[in-house]
Every structure is written in C-alpha cells, then in structure tokens.
Amino acid sequence: MKITLIRTGADTGRESLVTCEAGAFMERIKTETQGKYVSGLRTMLAYGFGTDHGSYTHIDRLPRVCPGVEWGRTREGERKLKHYNGLVMLEVQRLSGFSEVELVKRQAALLPQTCAAFAGSSGRSVKIWVNFALPDGSLPQGPEEVSLFHAHAYRMAVQCYQPILPFPILLKEPLPADSFRMTQDSAPYYNPSSVPFCLEQPLSMPAEQTFGEHKLAERNPLLRLQPGYESSQTFTLLFETALGRALDELENWRRGDELYPLLVHLGEPCFRAGIPEEEAVRQVLVHFYRQADEQTVRATLHNIYRECKGFGKKSILTPEQSTCLKLEEFMERRYEIRYNELMGDLEYRQRDSIHFYFRPMDQRARSSVALDALQEGIRVWDRDVARYLTSNRIPLYNPVEEYLCDTGRWDGKDRIRALADLVPCDNPHWREFFYRWFLNMVAHWRGSDKLHANSTSPLLIGAQGYRKSTFCRILLPPELRFGYTDSLDFNSKRDAEMYLGRFLLVNIDEFDQISVNQQGFLKHLLQKPVANLRKPYGSSIREVRRYASFIGTSNHKDLLTDTSGSRRFVCVEVTAPIRTDVTINYRQLYAQAMHDIVKGERYWFNDEDEAILKETNREFEQLSPLEQQFHCCFRLPGEGEEGEYLSPMQILEVLHARNREIKLSGSHVSTFGRILKKNGAQSKRTNKGVVYRVVRV
Known part of the structure; x- marks a missing residue:
C-alpha cells in the first residue's frame, strides 16, 4: 500500500508528489528530521499564538500526507487518481497532551480494523487509519465509485469507533483525498495485516439522517450564552443589566454624586445574577474610575455579598432578554446557518452530527428548529425563530468569492489556453479569445468591473456528438456547478434577467433556435451590467449584481442573423469531438485567472479584437x-x-x-x-x- 506526500513550494506554488510504502512512512515519523520542523510547529501552537492564530514560517517544509489514495501524474502533468487504498482517516482533536494521545491510540488499537494510529503534527490530536474493502477483497477504481464507497465507509467507521473512544471524533465531510501535515510520533501503532471492514459498493451518497442529538442544557446562566462568548462579555452584559436596575431605583442619582448609595443598590443584583465578587469590583472600577476608591468599593461589595444568600439564583434579565439569549445560544450550538448571497436562500446544517452539506432552510426545517427549541425548554414562538433567521446574526456567504479566494498560488503553468486547446478547430485566434473571455468571466465574478458586462460569448458550432455542451459544463468546477444552466427562456424576460444574478455560466444551447425577434433582447442581456428587479414579495426595485457569462452551441453554421454586426460572439467551428475526459486542475485553472487579473492582464476585447471577430464571423452569418x-x-x-x-x-x-x-x-x-x-x-x-x-x- 502506497501513500502520497504532497509538497507545495511557498515561493513558486509548484506541487511535487512523492509516494512511499505505508510501513516506510511509519518508520519515518518515529524520528524527526534535522530541521525539527514538527517540534517548531508544536512549540508555536503551545506558546506562541494559540491554536488558530499566527503563522508558522516553515509550514511549507511539512508536506501533506494523503493516505486514502495514491496520486500520479497525467501526460500533461496534472494530478490524477492512480490507486485507492481503502483507508478512512478519523481524527480526534483538542487533547490535553501526551497522556490523552496515548489513551486514544490504545483504544483505537483494540479493533482489528485499525491499520494505524499516531499523534498529529500539533501533538494534541490522533490520526486513525481504518481499513475497508469490498466483499471480494478488492477496492473500487473509478472516481465516482471511490467517492461513494469512501462516504459510506466514513460513516461506518465513526459509528464503530466513537463508542470505544473517550473523546469525540472530529466530524467533517469525507473525501478520499483527505490529507494531514507531516507529523512525528516515536511510538505509532501500525498493523499492516489489519482486517478490513466489509462494505458493499453503494450506488448513491448516504442520506442525511434526521438530527438525533440530545444535550443536557447547561444550568449555569453564564455558560448558556452563545459558544465563543468570552466570559468578560458575559459578565459585562449581566453587570450592565444590574446597573440599569440600580439606576432605576435611584432616580435622582447622577455621575459625580456620592458613589456609596449606588453601590448599596448595585451589590445585591450582582450577587443574585451570579457575578463573582471580584468581577463586580472590576466592573465598578471600570465604570467609575474617576470617583471610585478601590478600598471603599471592595469593602462595600464584600459586606453586601456576605449578607446576601442564594448566589446566582435569581436572573436579573428581563424575560425578553433571557429568551433572546437562550435562543441565540441554542441556534449557535445546534446549527450552522448562513445566507447564500448568490442563491438568495438561507442554508443550514446541524453541528456535532454527520451532516456535512448545507441544505435550504425551508418551512419544514424552520418548524423543526422551533420544536427542538421547545423541547429544550426555551419558550419561543415561530415568529421568534423567523426573526432570528432574518436578522444580522446570520452571516453572509458568497460561494464564488470563497472559492476564488481559496484557490491558492498559481504554479505558473498556462491552463486556460490548454483548456481552449481541448476544442479542435481551425481558428488561429481561438486560444487568445477564449483566454480573454475566461478572464472576463472570472473578473465579473469578483465584481472588478461594474460598468460593463461580459458581453462577448463563445459559440461552439459542430456536428452532433461532438460534446459541445459537455465542454461548456466542465468549465465550472464541481463546487460551482450549481451556477450552470442551459435552459434560458427568452419568452419570460423577467426570469431571464433574474438569471443574470443567479447563475454563473449560461449556455444558450441550440443557438440557431433564437428567432430574429429575440435577437434584440439577447443583445440587451449580453451587455446589461446589472439587473433592476423587484424580488418576489418585495416592495421595491433593487439592483441585482450580475454574475452570469454566456456561451452557446449549435449544429448549424449560418446562425448569426443580426444585421448590426457580430462582434459579441466568438464563433468557432469544432472539427472533431472535444476531449472532455481529461483531468482538469480547477484550483490552478482559476488561480491563474486570479493571478492574471490582479497582475493587470487585459480581460476585455479591444477594437482590434472586435475587428477580427467581425471578419472571422462572416462565414457564420445568415444571409436573408x-x-x-x-x-x-x-x-x-x-x-x-x-x-x-x-x-x-x-x-x-x-x-x-x-x-x-x-x-x-x-x-x-x-x-x-x-x-x-x-x-x-x-x-x-x-x-x-x-x-x-x-x-x-
């Protein structure tokens, strides 16, 4: 069994692949290299910036290890799946130290299906490799079969290993290409003769099961606020509420008056709310730093805290405040919700469960959320849940911007023009025109030009079976393929204009079917930089940002009927079937586009380009x-x-x-x-x- 080590140069962005046997890898991690980069990373995490902040200078020295698949290279130098190993990697994170790491390793070794268990690069996590195979002992080969098999295997592994592990397994979307940073463990567990779990080849992805998690509600009100809420913020909120009540009782008290009467009325609400004495002293000194004597404040509050009974037994929050905070804590703890700006929909997924994909927050899901809140004792109405879901508590999410910003550094290889070369044709300008159009598409996704639209569209013209529509579809990466459509209805002008802000790439399939009367509206769509629409149930007309670029296909050559010219189309006659069975490195493809746009590369068609377009498109014009x-x-x-x-x-x-x-x-x-x-x-x-x-x- 061979695993792959992937190293990416920090300066060049070039990727190198090295394969080695699993046994050799286990021997390799027993001793650290001379540079001691793993130790440096662990020291930085422990004493430098914590767990999520800062950066490690030598992070590129630690290659990423991919145990699930063995990668290879195509003739074009792209990464391709060479062999699937049948290994599912489980991760247990946020351990306290060496003792808990060893405990998890010992527990994982109890099952004969454990191939390996060792400490992660942070020193506070454990990676567990679980062996899987088909009933005949073989493994799936095709990419689709591998993805389906791996998804089901991951869920089975979690269900089998979680009961024997004292700490929760990190739940994440299972991918065969999952990897981790190079690590070091002087005593890793390795069983080369592990017994694989037997799993039938699934035919579809596992269905998202109904959320079934039940947690004991925290009784301490200080811990019931939203996760990640710092204790100082919690105490500040409670103190401000107590101070408000004290000021209501002392109606004539103003800043600058004697502080002692206010302290008397303030001490008991702070005690009842569960604010520690030292925290109450700190808050008073922060509020009244100019007139507060620390010794007097400490003595007064200390005596009041001694006299009172029932610490933290009475909430000083109003019922509305309490319900709002409990609902916010509940939503943050149970769900992850975002507003998809491109789709215009609320999306959600449940936390701490095997739910890896966001789904639309429809009425059924909203009702389920309200019932779950009521089951936990939170007295909320449907309108309270709806109010929360339509508030600024929900973060905005743009899938296009997230994907483009996550492409990484370009390695310098021209992939856009290589993508154009997949289309066999005799047009000498096709490569450069496709390159301009592709940059224009990405630039408008980023919102680089809000005054103009990507008004030029390629038209692929060829016989049936030349895979023209398939080529249009593979221009988008799988993560963004939801933004592709080939069903534009020109008879519904409002829906057609809404497509400008809803889809990323619109394929005008069978372009020659567009009538002469529809040519004017088509030109209007191509050159329209924004869409001014009133959304359903909306009360005002709003400007909708345009994302859509256009491409077209046809089986007939004489398809341009516009008498005013044909500068808006890049017509190319496909002379042979398009090669669509190639491996496309989408990350590097779009990383090149991002790099060239930032560098200032021209992504629009100038007058010289349009003159060439008019000349080369003459053979595709239809003579009336x-x-x-x-x-x-x-x-x-x-x-x-x-x-x-x-x-x-x-x-x-x-x-x-x-x-x-x-x-x-x-x-x-x-x-x-x-x-x-x-x-x-x-x-x-x-x-x-x-x-x-x-x-x-």
Missing part, C-alpha cells in the same frame, strides 16, 4: 433572402471604380422589379440600410437621405 437578392443584382465597387450612389429605396425598387414579393415598406427600407452598412458599402448623406455607392451587375 433580401440580402441574397442584392448580391445577385449589385456589388460593391472595387478599388478605383466609380460606381453610383443610390438610396436604399432606389435599390429596393430595382430588386422589386425582379421579384415582386420584395416589399417596399418603411421597415424594410430601414432594415435594408443596415444590411448595406454591415456589408461595408460606402455611404454619404445628401438631401435625398443616406445613399450608398454600389455597382450594378
């Missing part, structure tokens, strides 16, 4: 019967040739003489003038209107 008739009777003069100046009406009269079906209405005259201008006919304005220089055939 009127235009075909014109070319049969007239032509544009060559160099040095005089020709004659005729108005569109005069030219139409000549065409009408040859074909009586050609109409001479005003709309046909104006349309024909645009056709002459598109063909490059020289024009000038006279007292008869605009005339064009042509030669009769």
Whole structure:
C-alpha cells in the first residue's frame, strides 16, 4: 500500500508528489528530521499564538500526507487518481497532551480494523487509519465509485469507533483525498495485516439522517450564552443589566454624586445574577474610575455579598432578554446557518452530527428548529425563530468569492489556453479569445468591473456528438456547478434577467433556435451590467449584481442573423469531438485567472479584437433572402471604380422589379440600410437621405 506526500513550494506554488510504502512512512515519523520542523510547529501552537492564530514560517517544509489514495501524474502533468487504498482517516482533536494521545491510540488499537494510529503534527490530536474493502477483497477504481464507497465507509467507521473512544471524533465531510501535515510520533501503532471492514459498493451518497442529538442544557446562566462568548462579555452584559436596575431605583442619582448609595443598590443584583465578587469590583472600577476608591468599593461589595444568600439564583434579565439569549445560544450550538448571497436562500446544517452539506432552510426545517427549541425548554414562538433567521446574526456567504479566494498560488503553468486547446478547430485566434473571455468571466465574478458586462460569448458550432455542451459544463468546477444552466427562456424576460444574478455560466444551447425577434433582447442581456428587479414579495426595485457569462452551441453554421454586426460572439467551428475526459486542475485553472487579473492582464476585447471577430464571423452569418437578392443584382465597387450612389429605396425598387414579393415598406427600407452598412458599402448623406455607392451587375 502506497501513500502520497504532497509538497507545495511557498515561493513558486509548484506541487511535487512523492509516494512511499505505508510501513516506510511509519518508520519515518518515529524520528524527526534535522530541521525539527514538527517540534517548531508544536512549540508555536503551545506558546506562541494559540491554536488558530499566527503563522508558522516553515509550514511549507511539512508536506501533506494523503493516505486514502495514491496520486500520479497525467501526460500533461496534472494530478490524477492512480490507486485507492481503502483507508478512512478519523481524527480526534483538542487533547490535553501526551497522556490523552496515548489513551486514544490504545483504544483505537483494540479493533482489528485499525491499520494505524499516531499523534498529529500539533501533538494534541490522533490520526486513525481504518481499513475497508469490498466483499471480494478488492477496492473500487473509478472516481465516482471511490467517492461513494469512501462516504459510506466514513460513516461506518465513526459509528464503530466513537463508542470505544473517550473523546469525540472530529466530524467533517469525507473525501478520499483527505490529507494531514507531516507529523512525528516515536511510538505509532501500525498493523499492516489489519482486517478490513466489509462494505458493499453503494450506488448513491448516504442520506442525511434526521438530527438525533440530545444535550443536557447547561444550568449555569453564564455558560448558556452563545459558544465563543468570552466570559468578560458575559459578565459585562449581566453587570450592565444590574446597573440599569440600580439606576432605576435611584432616580435622582447622577455621575459625580456620592458613589456609596449606588453601590448599596448595585451589590445585591450582582450577587443574585451570579457575578463573582471580584468581577463586580472590576466592573465598578471600570465604570467609575474617576470617583471610585478601590478600598471603599471592595469593602462595600464584600459586606453586601456576605449578607446576601442564594448566589446566582435569581436572573436579573428581563424575560425578553433571557429568551433572546437562550435562543441565540441554542441556534449557535445546534446549527450552522448562513445566507447564500448568490442563491438568495438561507442554508443550514446541524453541528456535532454527520451532516456535512448545507441544505435550504425551508418551512419544514424552520418548524423543526422551533420544536427542538421547545423541547429544550426555551419558550419561543415561530415568529421568534423567523426573526432570528432574518436578522444580522446570520452571516453572509458568497460561494464564488470563497472559492476564488481559496484557490491558492498559481504554479505558473498556462491552463486556460490548454483548456481552449481541448476544442479542435481551425481558428488561429481561438486560444487568445477564449483566454480573454475566461478572464472576463472570472473578473465579473469578483465584481472588478461594474460598468460593463461580459458581453462577448463563445459559440461552439459542430456536428452532433461532438460534446459541445459537455465542454461548456466542465468549465465550472464541481463546487460551482450549481451556477450552470442551459435552459434560458427568452419568452419570460423577467426570469431571464433574474438569471443574470443567479447563475454563473449560461449556455444558450441550440443557438440557431433564437428567432430574429429575440435577437434584440439577447443583445440587451449580453451587455446589461446589472439587473433592476423587484424580488418576489418585495416592495421595491433593487439592483441585482450580475454574475452570469454566456456561451452557446449549435449544429448549424449560418446562425448569426443580426444585421448590426457580430462582434459579441466568438464563433468557432469544432472539427472533431472535444476531449472532455481529461483531468482538469480547477484550483490552478482559476488561480491563474486570479493571478492574471490582479497582475493587470487585459480581460476585455479591444477594437482590434472586435475587428477580427467581425471578419472571422462572416462565414457564420445568415444571409436573408433580401440580402441574397442584392448580391445577385449589385456589388460593391472595387478599388478605383466609380460606381453610383443610390438610396436604399432606389435599390429596393430595382430588386422589386425582379421579384415582386420584395416589399417596399418603411421597415424594410430601414432594415435594408443596415444590411448595406454591415456589408461595408460606402455611404454619404445628401438631401435625398443616406445613399450608398454600389455597382450594378
């Protein structure tokens, strides 16, 4: 069994892969390298910045270890899945030290399915490798089969190991590519002949089970506030409430008056609320630092605390305050909720359970939350839960910005143009135009240009079965593929404009099906930087940020019917099936786009590009019967040739003489003038209107 060590250069961002046997890795972690980077990390975590702050200078010296899969390289140098090892990694974190680490290792070794158990790089965690296999002893091979198998195996491992471990297992989304930092453990547990758990190959992802966790409610009101609430903030809130009551009792007391009467009325509420005596003294000295004598304050509060009985037995909070704080603590403890700005929906998942994916907070979920709160003794109504969910307590979440900011450093390899090369074509400008369009798409996701839209769209034209639509779909990474659609309805203009702020990439499939009457609205959508809409049940029209970029496919060449030109499309004829079975490193693909945009690379099409587009798109323009008739009777003069100046009406009269079906209405005259201008006919304005220089055939 081979595992993979992944090292990423801090300066270059280049990734290197090294594989080694699992037994050799266990021997390697028994002794630390000469640089002692693991010890340095543990010292920093223990004495430097705590657990979540600061940075370690030599963190890039510690490679990431991937036990679940053996990685390899494709011919293009991309990472690919070479072999699945069937190892599921469980993590137990936040241990106090060496003794608890050893205890967890001993408990994990009790099960014969444990392949390895050793301390993590922090020195306060344990990594447990659990062996799994199919009933015949083999392992799944395809990426989809591996993902399904690994997800079910992780849930089985948690259910089997949690009862024997004295500390909770860290629950997170199981991925075959899960990794950890290089570590050091002088006595790791390793069993190369571990017995694998037998698991049938699943056909779908495990369903999210109903939340079934029951916790004993904390009786201490100081600990019932939201998780992460510092004790000083808790005491401050209680003290301010007690001070408010004391000031209500002393209606005429003002700052600068004698402090002793206020202390007498303040001491008992602080005692009843459960504020420690020393904390009450500190709060008084902070509030009245100019007139408070520390010895007098201490003596007064000490005597009051001695006289009173029932410390912390009476809440000084109003019923509304108490309910609000209990509800906030309950929501923070039981659920993780966010507002998805792109989707416009509330999303949630339950904490401390095998729920790894956010789901929409629909009415069924809201009712469940209210019932769970009532079961814990919190007297709330549905409107209280709804008020909390629509307040600023819920953090904002933008999946696009989060993904783009998490792509990491670009390794310098051009992946955008390599993605364009997957499309076989004869257009020499395709690579550069696709590169500009891709940068433009990412730039508008970031909101770099709010005055213009990504108004240029590639059009892939080729025979059926050339995988054009599949190529459009794989342009987005799996994490953002919810933002892809190919079902744009031009008949519903309001829904079409809402798509601008809801989707990231819109595929206009079968582009040639767009009628001539819909071309104007299509141009309006392509160039619209924002959408001004009134959302359902909304009372005002709001400006909705645009995210959508457009791409199109078609099986027919003559698909451009706009008489004003074709600069908004990058038409390319696909000459062979597109290669869509390649491995795409999406992180590095979008890291390159982010790098080039920040560097100042041009992501818009300039006048020179648009001139090339107009020229290369001519073969894809559809000639109307009127235009075909014109070319049969007239032509544009060559160099040095005089020709004659005729108005569109005069030219139409000549065409009408040859074909009586050609109409001479005003709309046909104006349309024909645009056709002459598109063909490059020289024009000038006279007292008869605009005339064009042509030669009769």
